[in-house]
Amino acid sequence: MPRPDYMLLTRKVEFSASHVCSNPAWSPAENLRVYGNNSNPNGHGHNYVLEVTLEGVPDPVTGMVFDLRELKEILNQEVVDPMDHRFLNREVPPFDRVIPTTENIAAEIWKRLEGRVVRTNARLRNVRLYETPDLYVDYGG
Amino acid sequence: MPRPDYMLLTRKVEFSASHVCSNPAWSPAENLRVYGNNSNPNGHGHNYVLEVTLEGVPDPVTGMVFDLRELKEILNQEVVDPMDHRFLNREVPPFDRVIPTTENIAAEIWKRLEGRVVRTNARLRNVRLYETPDLYVDYGG
Amino acid sequence: MPRPDYMLLTRKVEFSASHVCSNPAWSPAENLRVYGNNSNPNGHGHNYVLEVTLEGVPDPVTGMVFDLRELKEILNQEVVDPMDHRFLNREVPPFDRVIPTTENIAAEIWKRLEGRVVRTNARLRNVRLYETPDLYVDYGG
Amino acid sequence: MPRPDYMLLTRKVEFSASHVCSNPAWSPAENLRVYGNNSNPNGHGHNYVLEVTLEGVPDPVTGMVFDLRELKEILNQEVVDPMDHRFLNREVPPFDRVIPTTENIAAEIWKRLEGRVVRTNARLRNVRLYETPDLYVDYGG
Amino acid sequence: MPRPDYMLLTRKVEFSASHVCSNPAWSPAENLRVYGNNSNPNGHGHNYVLEVTLEGVPDPVTGMVFDLRELKEILNQEVVDPMDHRFLNREVPPFDRVIPTTENIAAEIWKRLEGRVVRTNARLRNVRLYETPDLYVDYGG
Amino acid sequence: MPRPDYMLLTRKVEFSASHVCSNPAWSPAENLRVYGNNSNPNGHGHNYVLEVTLEGVPDPVTGMVFDLRELKEILNQEVVDPMDHRFLNREVPPFDRVIPTTENIAAEIWKRLEGRVVRTNARLRNVRLYETPDLYVDYGG
Numbered sequence: 001m002p003r004p005d006y007m008l009l010t011r012k013v014e015f016s017a018s019h020v021c022s023n024p025a026w027s028p029a030e031n032l033r034v035y036g037n038n039s040n041p042n043g044h045g046h047n048y049v050l051e052v053t054l055e056g057v058p059d060p061v062t063g064m065v066f067d068l069r070e071l072k073e074i075l076n077q078e079v080v081d082p083m084d085h086r087f088l089n090r091e092v093p094p095f096d097r098v099i100p101t102t103e104n105i106a107a108e109i110w111k112r113l114e115g116r117v118v119r120t121n122a123r124l125r126n127v128r129l130y131e132t133p134d135l136y137v138d139y140g141g
Numbered sequence: 142m143p144r145p146d147y148m149l150l151t152r153k154v155e156f157s158a159s160h161v162c163s164n165p166a167w168s169p170a171e172n173l174r175v176y177g178n179n180s181n182p183n184g185h186g187h188n189y190v191l192e193v194t195l196e197g198v199p200d201p202v203t204g205m206v207f208d209l210r211e212l213k214e215i216l217n218q219e220v221v222d223p224m225d226h227r228f229l230n231r232e233v234p235p236f237d238r239v240i241p242t243t244e245n246i247a248a249e250i251w252k253r254l255e256g257r258v259v260r261t262n263a264r265l266r267n268v269r270l271y272e273t274p275d276l277y278v279d280y281g282g
Numbered sequence: 283m284p285r286p287d288y289m290l291l292t293r294k295v296e297f298s299a300s301h302v303c304s305n306p307a308w309s310p311a312e313n314l315r316v317y318g319n320n321s322n323p324n325g326h327g328h329n330y331v332l333e334v335t336l337e338g339v340p341d342p343v344t345g346m347v348f349d350l351r352e353l354k355e356i357l358n359q360e361v362v363d364p365m366d367h368r369f370l371n372r373e374v375p376p377f378d379r380v381i382p383t384t385e386n387i388a389a390e391i392w393k394r395l396e397g398r399v400v401r402t403n404a405r406l407r408n409v410r411l412y413e414t415p416d417l418y419v420d421y422g423g
Numbered sequence: 424m425p426r427p428d429y430m431l432l433t434r435k436v437e438f439s440a441s442h443v444c445s446n447p448a449w450s451p452a453e454n455l456r457v458y459g460n461n462s463n464p465n466g467h468g469h470n471y472v473l474e475v476t477l478e479g480v481p482d483p484v485t486g487m488v489f490d491l492r493e494l495k496e497i498l499n500q501e502v503v504d505p506m507d508h509r510f511l512n513r514e515v516p517p518f519d520r521v522i523p524t525t526e527n528i529a530a531e532i533w534k535r536l537e538g539r540v541v542r543t544n545a546r547l548r549n550v551r552l553y554e555t556p557d558l559y560v561d562y563g564g
Numbered sequence: 565m566p567r568p569d570y571m572l573l574t575r576k577v578e579f580s581a582s583h584v585c586s587n588p589a590w591s592p593a594e595n596l597r598v599y600g601n602n603s604n605p606n607g608h609g610h611n612y613v614l615e616v617t618l619e620g621v622p623d624p625v626t627g628m629v630f631d632l633r634e635l636k637e638i639l640n641q642e643v644v645d646p647m648d649h650r651f652l653n654r655e656v657p658p659f660d661r662v663i664p665t666t667e668n669i670a671a672e673i674w675k676r677l678e679g680r681v682v683r684t685n686a687r688l689r690n691v692r693l694y695e696t697p698d699l700y701v702d703y704g705g
Numbered sequence: 706m707p708r709p710d711y712m713l714l715t716r717k718v719e720f721s722a723s724h725v726c727s728n729p730a731w732s733p734a735e736n737l738r739v740y741g742n743n744s745n746p747n748g749h750g751h752n753y754v755l756e757v758t759l760e761g762v763p764d765p766v767t768g769m770v771f772d773l774r775e776l777k778e779i780l781n782q783e784v785v786d787p788m789d790h791r792f793l794n795r796e797v798p799p800f801d802r803v804i805p806t807t808e809n810i811a812a813e814i815w816k817r818l819e820g821r822v823v824r825t826n827a828r829l830r831n832v833r834l835y836e837t838p839d840l841y842v843d844y845g846g
Binding site: 303305316317318380381383384385386388389392393396415416417418419420421422423 | 708709712713714715716717718758763766767768769770772773774
Binding site for chain 3: 014016017018019037038040042043044045046047084085086087090091132133
């Protein structure tokens, strides 16, 4: 059986944010039915944990899939700096019009990162976002 | 490269149970050889950690793959309520006749859940069961 | 050396909430200087982890310091139900007038619990509150 | 302010066991009322996590409070070997007559260890026993 | 939808080692540019966490994908015994000539294990290596 | 019973380093007997986890025991910057002449911090240092 010809490299970062899940076209009762206490209009918050996975072939000279410091800087620029200590619905587009469910936040993080981490030998493979230690979403995986 | 067209949603629950791994057709010595101290007929126990993963497309209106409260209720009905604080071999069929290895418990949980979580936009994708923090099985992955 | 004559019993619960740390008597610049990005007026959030420790002598008949289900119910009534999925400053007194630093939230939880867990053989000993996995406060310890 | 003149050294080990909490003098209904589902006579189990803390003055020559390999061997002899993969009530005295609540197991572990770890410069200081990640007892602390 | 016809079995082990990432053909400044503080020639260390995943069909009689004690022994022989408490570059070939990036260590562990865990019903599927809790590589996944 | 009049504030940081435990006055065999594989002269490494605890009275105006950003900066200056990615024995005095057991590293960290965190309302209370997740030392506790 041949050996695998690529590797996955995963880096974890955290950010603390608040959000509300509610549809402005619906009544409070309807939002409560669909989103439960996530629909509280004052917002509530989480320590989000993000694991970003790149797929790639290690550079034959350096033995690395991606420069780790560069990856950290990209994650800070695209995710941590704009989202940490923010109320997502009010301060981080597109969550002024896209409901910040864990699914939608993961998809937005994918959009922000996919073009930033493309290299000859590497590309974005998965975005995993934990809302709590007991609940997470994978996009790409 | 096109964006992925589905997401994975994972929810974690825990239950404490005891079990014995031994084949009634074998001698105690043979069971000890195959299952080690798992063959102790008095049973021993674990804090099992279960991660259930659904694959699906987020509903375009709600932005969710699955209703989280409904998922929790299904996991309680099918797994936590019948298995928590139980001696699996004596109290939870089919483990009166199926040896409750981690592999077999994971397969049983798959059977209990697959029909309960099918939706137009979602289905069961993986059952991960930790027997200890250092040992786990994935079924479906 | 004599054996210790009491035990500590600790139970962990979690709640997700948002908060703002800012002093209404100060300018935004002054609040930013003191509280950093915690002063963002829109709020941000955390998955707070609370460990409540009771000190007591195990009941000689039951072998327990405290009824575990009763303890869980008290924690739900006094902390989780009123604080989970809430914006503390706007929805949970006294945080409309007391700045919800981790220190002040821990002290408030102490006040809410001390009278509820007093028994002939037990009393509140410590409240530990994690704001993030890397930062926590102990009150009583 | 003077510097502290002693240190604490803590080592963690794990064991998987099953137990029942019930008083033979009581009816099943009474045991259910006091111990809840812990009273299931078939037993149930946990991955117990034990943290043993010694208090001592580091040896001025070696810079160590206690020989770590010797400590591990003592923990194996006194706790892990006799309790791991066992049904405590049936196989590990005194739990044939002492109800194995977390409190009582911690006290038994203290008794087993206190004489084994006494040195000129060290002694047992605390036994912490986790029944689950959300519930633990300290004895000595 | 048919049920999956195989399972994944994962076992975790840990080892503490030190390493240096630097290319002998390069100047210290060039190595610093590429590897950052990983290029410190004195070495530095990590508690590496290794998760080895086998893919297989549970044996219909035992209900197990692989003998767990045998797997642990193989991991000890091939990874933990030769690498734990070692300076990889100086003591563990091929890291005298292959730069021990996380990627290269994972690939070396794959090579050491792939032939040892092949059975009629099982084979190596993935090697996951954590350098720190925030950074890991998957090979095979 | 009066309420406690102080709080503890704990902040966690990590650093990766390598070390050797051996006494230059002894033979390799004697060092092996005392320190086991920690005496390997090439060194080996760990992801050290440090929890620093301050004792203090929250400032009545800010509601904080200590400025969190200032604390983080002090920990970086005194511990993380000088020790991270270093071979302690060769690069971080006094470990050129003091054997870097976990006990001795914890005491050195205490010395570096005690004068830096003294305030009217706060002082250093405890230094906890994990060498691995299963072994840690407390100094001051």
